[in-house]
Amino acid sequence: MKQIIEFTLNGKAARLETEPDRPLLWILRGELALTGTKYGCGEGLCGACTVLVDGQAARACLYSISDVAGKTVTTIEGLAAGEQLHPVQQAFAEHDALQCGYCTPGMIMAAVDLLNRNPSASDADIIGGLDNNLCRCGAHKRILEAVRSVARNSSA
Amino acid sequence: MHPHDPIDEMQPATPGTLDRREFLKRVGGGVVVLFTTLPRFTLAEASPTPLPSEPAFNAYLRIGEDGRVTCFTGKIEMGQGVITSLPQMLADELDVAVGMIDMVMGDTDRCPFDRGTWGSLTTRVFGPELRAAGAQARRVLLELAGEQLSVPLERLEVAEGMVFDRTDRTRAISYAALTKGRAIARDVTTAAPTKTAANFKVMGNSLTRRDALEKVTGQAEYAADIRLPGMLHARILRPPAHGATLEQLDTSAAAAMDGVRVVQDGDLVAVLHQQRDVADRAHALVQAKYAVPKATFDDRTVYEHLMGMAPQGDPVAAGGDLAKGEQLAAQVFEETYLNAYVAHAPMEPHAAVASMEDGRMTVWASTQSPFGLREQLMSVLGLPEDKVRVITPFVGGGFGGKGRSGQGVQAARLARSVGRPVQVFWTREDEFFWDAYRPAAIVKIRSGLTADGAPAFWDYRVYYAGARGSEQPYEIPHHRTVAHSRGWGGPPGSHPFATGAWRAPAANTNAFAREQHIDIMAHAAGIDPLAFRLQHCTQAKFLGVLKAAAEQFGWKPGAGSGGQGVGVACGIDADTVVATMAEVEVDRSSGQVSVKRVVCAQDMGLVVNPAGATIQMEGCITMGLGYALTEEQHFRGGEILDLNFDRYELPRFSGLPEIETVLIDSQDPEPHGGGEPAIITMGAVIANAIFDAVGVRLFELPMTPGRVKAALDKLG
Numbered sequence: 001m002k003q004i005i006e007f008t009l010n011g012k013a014a015r016l017e018t019e020p021d022r023p024l025l026w027i028l029r030g031e032l033a034l035t036g037t038k039y040g041c042g043e044g045l046c047g048a049c050t051v052l053v054d055g056q057a058a059r060a061c062l063y064s065i066s067d068v069a070g071k072t073v074t075t076i077e078g079l080a081a082g083e084q085l086h087p088v089q090q091a092f093a094e095h096d097a098l099q100c101g102y103c104t105p106g107m108i109m110a111a112v113d114l115l116n117r118n119p120s121a122s123d124a125d126i127i128g129g130l131d132n133n134l135c136r137c138g139a140h141k142r143i144l145e146a147v148r149s150v151a152r153n154s155s156a
Numbered sequence: 157m158h159p160h161d162p163i164d165e166m167q168p169a170t171p172g173t174l175d176r177r178e179f180l181k182r183v184g185g186g187v188v189v190l191f192t193t194l195p196r197f198t199l200a201e202a203s204p205t206p207l208p209s210e211p212a213f214n215a216y217l218r219i220g221e222d223g224r225v226t227c228f229t230g231k232i233e234m235g236q237g238v239i240t241s242l243p244q245m246l247a248d249e250l251d252v253a254v255g256m257i258d259m260v261m262g263d264t265d266r267c268p269f270d271r272g273t274w275g276s277l278t279t280r281v282f283g284p285e286l287r288a289a290g291a292q293a294r295r296v297l298l299e300l301a302g303e304q305l306s307v308p309l310e311r312l313e314v315a316e317g318m319v320f321d322r323t324d325r326t327r328a329i330s331y332a333a334l335t336k337g338r339a340i341a342r343d344v345t346t347a348a349p350t351k352t353a354a355n356f357k358v359m360g361n362s363l364t365r366r367d368a369l370e371k372v373t374g375q376a377e378y379a380a381d382i383r384l385p386g387m388l389h390a391r392i393l394r395p396p397a398h399g400a401t402l403e404q405l406d407t408s409a410a411a412a413m414d415g416v417r418v419v420q421d422g423d424l425v426a427v428l429h430q431q432r433d434v435a436d437r438a439h440a441l442v443q444a445k446y447a448v449p450k451a452t453f454d455d456r457t458v459y460e461h462l463m464g465m466a467p468q469g470d471p472v473a474a475g476g477d478l479a480k481g482e483q484l485a486a487q488v489f490e491e492t493y494l495n496a497y498v499a500h501a502p503m504e505p506h507a508a509v510a511s512m513e514d515g516r517m518t519v520w521a522s523t524q525s526p527f528g529l530r531e532q533l534m535s536v537l538g539l540p541e542d543k544v545r546v547i548t549p550f551v552g553g554g555f556g557g558k559g560r561s562g563q564g565v566q567a568a569r570l571a572r573s574v575g576r577p578v579q580v581f582w583t584r585e586d587e588f589f590w591d592a593y594r595p596a597a598i599v600k601i602r603s604g605l606t607a608d609g610a611p612a613f614w615d616y617r618v619y620y621a622g623a624r625g626s627e628q629p630y631e632i633p634h635h636r637t638v639a640h641s642r643g644w645g646g647p648p649g650s651h652p653f654a655t656g657a658w659r660a661p662a663a664n665t666n667a668f669a670r671e672q673h674i675d676i677m678a679h680a681a682g683i684d685p686l687a688f689r690l691q692h693c694t695q696a697k698f699l700g701v702l703k704a705a706a707e708q709f710g711w712k713p714g715a716g717s718g719g720q721g722v723g724v725a726c727g728i729d730a731d732t733v734v735a736t737m738a739e740v741e742v743d744r745s746s747g748q749v750s751v752k753r754v755v756c757a758q759d760m761g762l763v764v765n766p767a768g769a770t771i772q773m774e775g776c777i778t779m780g781l782g783y784a785l786t787e788e789q790h791f792r793g794g795e796i797l798d799l800n801f802d803r804y805e806l807p808r809f810s811g812l813p814e815i816e817t818v819l820i821d822s823q824d825p826e827p828h829g830g831g832e833p834a835i836i837t838m839g840a841v842i843a844n845a846i847f848d849a850v851g852v853r854l855f856e857l858p859m860t861p862g863r864v865k866a867a868l869d870k871l872g
Contacts, residue, residue, distance in 0.1 A: 026433035030389075035381035036374020038552075040503050041584040045801040048503055076374035085372065093368035096771055100235030101371030102503040102552030108372060127809040134801060136503045136553050137235045138778030140812045142771065 007068045010034075010078025020066035024058075025049045027065050028075060036076035036105045040134070047133030050106035050113075051075050057113035076105035079112065087150050088112050095146035099137035107133050111147045119154040126151065186335045187296050189289045189342050190216040190268075216268060217246065217289055219297065223317050223332030225250060225257045227286065230270025230527055231278050232262040233367065234551035234558070235775075236831045237768040238278045240366045244764055245283055247358040248351055249290025251314035252331070254358060254366075262526045262548025272525030274556055274657060279764060280731060280828045284350075291348040300334045353762065353825065362767030367550070377549045379522040380507035384577040387509065388417065389432040390570050391439035392580065393425035394589055398653045398794030400446040409441040419573045426570055428578065451793025453652070458596050459494055466619050467647050469638035473627045481613025481634025485604025489676050493601070493669035495621070495839070495857035496788035497651075498594040498658060499804060504552020505587040510567035511577040518545045521564040524554045529561040533568050555779075556657035557591055585799040592656030593789060595644050597621035599669035603632075609681030611692055618666055620646055625663030625729055625836060628670055630692045652794045659776075660832035663729045664783060664839060668857060671725035671840030675847065684713035685844065686724050693726075697759045697824075701735035702726055704757035704818045709737040719744060720752075721849025725840035730829020732760040736777075736837040738813070740845040747865030749785060749846060751813040756834050758817065761824035773817045773834040780838025781807040788858050 003020045006013065009032070016031065028034045028051070040048030042061050049060040052074040053067075079086045088111050091097070098104045107130065114121055114129035121129065126147045135143065217227045227246060233239040243257035260266050262273075294314065301319035302309050305327050313322050320328035353360065370376040395402070402425070407418045410427045416438045417428045427442060429435040453461040482488070508521040517537060523529050526546040533544045551558060567580040582590065598619040604612040614635040618626050623639035641647070644661050658664075678688035686706055690699060702724070705711075711722070719742050726735040739753040754777050763769050786805040790797040798804040817834075843854050852867035 022431075023433050026431060026436075030431045030433070033383060034374075035377075035383070038378075038504070039380070039581065040505075041801055043584075043800055043802070046503065046584075080373060089372040092372045094364065096365055096368070096767060098235075098365070098368065098371050099237065099771065099775060100503065100553040101367065101376050101550060102378065104371050105374045127812070131808050131810045134503065134806050134808070136501055136555070136779070136806060138775030138807065139771070140778050140807070140809050141774050141815050144809065144812070 003066065005065055005069045007070060008072040010074055016065065018065060021064045023061055024051070024063040024065055024068060024073075025060035028060060034075050034077050038102055038105060040103070040106070045132070045134075046103070046106075047110055048103050048106040050109040050133065052109055052113060055113070055116060057110050074109075076109060079108070086112065087153070088115065088147065091146040091150045092143070095142050095149065097139055097142040097146035099139050103133065103135045107135065107143060111150075115147070115150055115154070119151065121147070121151045123148060185337070185339045186218050186220045187293055187338060187340045187342070188216055188218045189293045189296070217286075217293060219250075219293055219331055219335050221332065221336050223256065223330055223335065225252055226260060227257065228260045228267045229282070230262055230264070230267045230272075231282060232273045232524060232526065232548045232551055234273065234524065234554040236278070236772065237365060237765065240363055241279060241765040241768050242283070242286060243366070244358045244363060245287050246290045248356050249287050250294050250317075252317040254363065256317060262523075262546075264526050264530045264544070264546045269527050272528055272559060273554070274524055274559060277829070279830060280826070283764065283827050287350045288348070291350045292342055295348040296340060296342055297331055297334050300338070301329050304329055304334065359762075359764050360766065363765055364767070378504055378507065378552050379509060379520050379549055380504070380579065380581045382509040382520045382549065382579070384509060384511055387577040387579055388428040388430055388574060389435045390426040390428045390567070390578050390580050391435045392566060392582075392586065393439070393442060393444060394586055395446050396795060397446075397448045398796075400448045400794065402444060403447050404443070404445040406443040409443070410438040413438045413441070417574055419570055421569055421573055424566060424569055426566070428570065428574060432581070448795070449793065451795065454792045455496065455788070455790045459598055462596060462620055462650060463598060465647070465650055466640050469617060469640045470623070470642060472623050472637040472639050474636040476613070476634030478613055478615055478634050478636055481604060484606050484612040484634070486607040487605045487680055488602065489604070489673065489680065490602045491600075491673060491676065491855060493599040493665075493672065493855050495597050495665050495668065495783070497596050497655070497791070498783050498787050499588055499591050499789055500555045500557025500658060501587070501591070501804065501806060502553030502555060502557060505582040505584060506558065506561075506563035506590070507579070507581040508561075508564040508567040509577060509579045510564070510571035512571050512575070516543045516545070517568055517571070518547065519564045519568055520547045520549055521561055521567075522551045522558055523548055523561040523564060524551070524556070524558040525561060528559065529564045532561065532565050536565050537568060537572065555659040556661060559656065560592060560654075562590060584801070588789070588799045588804065589796050590654070592654035593651075594658030594661070594664075594783075595620045595646055595651060595655040597665045599665060601669060601673045603673060603677060605677055605681055609683060611677065616670070618662070618669070620644075620650065621665035622662030624661055625666040625727060629695055629698055629726075629728065630674070630689075631694055632692070652791055653796065659779065660729050660836045663727065663832070663836040664780075667725060667727040667836040668839035668843065671727065671837065672843050672853070675723070675844045676853070679847075686711055687713065689724065689726060695733075697733040698726055698728075698735070700820055701733050701757040701759050704820055705735040705737050705755050708757065708816055708818050709755040711737060719849055721845045721847070723841045723844030723846070723848055725837040725844060727833075727836045729833040729836050732758060732828040732830065732833040734758045734833045734837055736834070736841045738841040738845045740842060740849055742846055742849045742864065744850060744868055747861035747863070747868060749842065749859060749861070749864060751781060751785075751811070751842060753814040753816070754841070755816045756818070756837070757820060758834060759820040759822050759824070760828045760830050760833070761822050762827040763819055763822075764827055766819055769819060769830045770817050772830045774815050776832065776834035777815050777838060778807050778812065780835040781811055781813075783857060784839045784842045785811070785858050786860065788860070
């Protein structure tokens with residue numbers, strides 16, 4: 001049975017009439033044309049589809065659309081304030097914290113959540129917080145440096 | 157030149173029939189320079205007519221009437237950073253800002269033929285030709301400027317795309333003004349010399365990735381991000397095992413779902429829907445029964461199986477007389493080294509979108525070989541070259557695994573069947589199932605030391621890995637290296653599933669065996685493993701990287717104790733020489749190995765983008781931790797047992813060591829490969845450090861806690 005599901009998406013009201021148990025990931029990528037959220041494993045194992053739900057990191061492949069009814073969803077497309085990149089996006093670009101770039105949106109969203117909760121996160125906090133986000137190119141060192149630079153700025 | 161380069165193995169595409177005249181018509185105006193990375197043809201410069209009909213060029217650049225420079229190449233960007241380093245080369249040769257250069261990559265309509273992106277060829281082979289083309293274009297522009305300004309060539313200078321008279325800087329004209337209304341085509345000749353390092357302004361300087369902004373904002377487009385009107389998403393029916401045959405199929409429940417289409421085209425069965433998740437749901441309703449052949453071997457018994465049908469050996473290198481070497485030897489060392497099947501596992505699974513319009517098939521695909529895919533499509537669809545176009549958006553990692561492009565063929569067949577655009581986007585399980593794995597392989601080494609501790613002989617056989625990197629770099633008077641299978645394909649019946657090139661193919665396996673065996677000999681000779689290598693290798697690049705690594709690392713002989721240890725390994729790949737040192741900690745009770753620190757020194761000749769080269773080294777080191785410690789595909793016959801990341805363990809942040817890299821200020825003016833070399837030593841350097849830490853040798857990759865523990869238990 002279709003339902004009407006309303007939520008806030010990247011700062012704007014969104015309204016969909018759809019089956020409530022459909023995965024958030026494919027609704028974002030399909031119906032809503034937000035392809036920055038990536039599919040990587042479909043089981044919450046890789047973090048490529050990480051978005052923010054009410055400000056907290058969530059794996060879009062494990063969420064159904066009804067799970068976000070009445071909530072606020074932020075995807076990588078909604079992270080920057082207009083032309084102004086989010087500090088974590090800026091840090092990823094400046095630190096060359098990406099190669100193929102496929103894990104990057106999920107990695108950034110996970111880091112944003114981590115720093116929101118713990119603005120002056122230590123290296124151990126960052127490693128712990130990102131450990132279930134996979135990167136195959138081996139950009140880990142740069143990602144760590146990028147996130148660390150944001151954490152240092154906010155603790156300074 | 158590597159005699160066994162992966163291009164021999166990765167279904168090389170053949171050049172198309174697009175001729176030069178046709179090509180130039182498509183290019184339009186401006187100054188165009190055609191160049192080739194194939195053996196160079198001798199072309200009369202600027203010959204008006206007749207033009208050669210064969211494509212004697214496989215890339216070109218154009219300086220447009222707006223002064224912008226566009227480089228068209230069949231190479232693709234999959235994370236290795238050539239989208240940044242190639243423009244750096246051009247910027248220096250043309251004297252323009254990097255920001256004035258655009259790259260058009262991997263589009264078979266707009267780019268001339270190229271075999272594919274692999275083997276660390278882009279910078280070391282393509283790079284010099286690109287620079288030559290830049291120099292040629294610059295010379296053409298200078299000639300035009302000389303005419304316009306009535307100034308002799310030797311008085312002209314260029315800066316930021318502006319040509320001026322050295323003696324009177326007010327006399328100047330821009331590239332844009334020079335190209336306006338022109339249509340000039342040139343081939344690369346040897347007449348225009350490229351710049352030397354002293355004159356580089358851009359090359360040799362670090363530049364942040366040019367694709368960073370798109371990639372951090374989610375705007376970067378990958379194949380699965382292509383959306384076309386009316387497009388259907390396909391889920392492909394995957395058999396339970398390789399070699400299985402479909403016996404019964406009932407798709408009625410799936411087909412009954414609203415908007416679902418089912419296609420059965422021979423062996424290809426797919427369910428399609430406008431929404432991917434609905435296609436997934438329909439796919440789950442398909443009832444299929446397969447006949448699965450009985451498994452005759454698995455991941456434990458595979459080595460026995462492989463040795464039982466090993467192909468004949470081919471000599472790779474030999475010198476002296478092995479029998480004489482045996483006589484000289486006071487001690488003999490004989491060991492067998494094994495490595496498991498390893499997956500490519502790029503974060504982006506294979507994806508493609510196919511659309512047939514007016515009899516013409518266009519396929520957007522994540523592929524390392526757009527022209528190879530075009531050729532497959534022509535053959536499968538029975539279409540001529542001008543009716544097939546392949547476009548390569550950003551590729552989300554390849555590592556050698558995206559050369560086959562089967563998903564592109566699937567998408568095209570389905571698009572033809574349903575008469576609408578179709579997206580095929582493999583699930584992670586599909587990706588593990590259809591991957592062309594790094595082959596399981598065996599290396600057998602028999603070697604000897606003289607009474608005074610010098611190498612006496614070296615008898616080396618590698619099975620199934622391939623010959624690349626099998627030659628040993630040491631001074632050993634009597635030696636022989638034999639490769640049983642040159643490449644990584646394996647004879648029919650050897651592997652239970654497809655095998656193929658995996659980042660630095662064969663070289664990882666060969667370095668793991670050789671560098672550990674050298675350590676065994678050094679230990680038996682009572683010599684520090686670094687000192688042993690320095691004593692018995694005379695090649696300057698090897699000595700250079702070993703010393704540089706030792707200095708950065710602070711190498712101290714005999715450091716190992718209390719579960720901590722250090723190791724060294726070196727090797728050459730894609731003409732680049734690396735030496736790696738590592739410090740590990742081994743938990744004796746669990747067998748868990750933690751890599752604390754890795755130092756790698758690399759001599760890659762000319763370094764175009766030091767930041768990019770460093771990042772590639774870091775990527776190699778990090779990715780190398782996986783094949784060294786955790787990565788292994790388990791299987792039973794044709795059944796793949798590890799289908800997602802809960803069972804197949806990639807390197808993670810928590811396993812990240814301190815990584816330090818050193819780029820040698822090389823005497824070698826040529827650029828060499830950078831995307832692969834630093835991964836080849838990772839198995840051996842960790843194995844050697846484990847031995848230093850706890851006194852056990854690990855002869856099988858990956859060195860899992862279970863295997864380390866078993867080796868420790870055996871030691872007692």
